[in-house]
Amino acid sequence: MNKLELLLDQHLVGSLLSKKLDLALSVHGINLTEFILMYHLGLVPEVGLNRISLAHKVALTASGVTRVLQPMEKTGLIVKTVHPRDARQSFVVLSASGQELLSNAITTVKHTVDSIFALFNQEEIKTLQLLLNKLKV
Template sequence: MTDSHTTNALRLLQVADDFRAGLSGEFSAVHGISVNEFLLMLHLERSAANKLSRVDLAKRMHVSASTITRMAAPMEKIGLVDRELDERDARLVFVVATDTGRKKLSEALSTFSKRAGYLFGDRWEDEEVDQFASMLRRLIAGTGDTLA
């Protein structure tokens, strides 16, 4: 028998996986991007300078810098992101969203918001959603979260 902490953590992972799976099909079919590409662009959008180095993106997305390179290359080819050299250190390259990428992100955010509404709206009252939001803020406190 598992304890309640383990059970709740497993439920949290299951809900996150189910939500991601639902988004994956819609993002791909409607917007032509993956959930990870959406998250990469969202991190860029929410960063202080609207640009991040590969290493900083990797840290925020909990992947390796080489994964970011592999993700960004096709995004660059279709015009969603671009590279920007650091003025003081040519070895440092930033990933920055293009106008096309920002437009795509805005459209995908609308889809994300709609999906989130379905996730919570048909099951919970507004007060319950507010309570859950408060608990989630406590859960992610100190993690360096930059998206919510």
């Protein structure tokens, strides 16, 4: 296998994992991208994050994040707040219903991830994580 085939296989595996997680999360009415955004917002519940910070978490542009956040705001999962010193900047926080949905979705994701990684022993998981971390740029 050459490096190009490895890259294509990695892309395929990533897409298959995303589809599997999207399907699992559909019972909560969200997709994987929305879950990842909510997860990161859940890590800083009182403070929230701006669009640029969120964009870095999901490898989207700031405008791409805005497109994902707009329906989430309309359905009440998130709340936008204006920066106290710079009205041009806004922060996004999870609403109470967003926090509840995230809590339930985390359980679903953990079960799905457990079934995916049941194929590997702990040493293989550790090696896989080390190798994937080397690819992050």
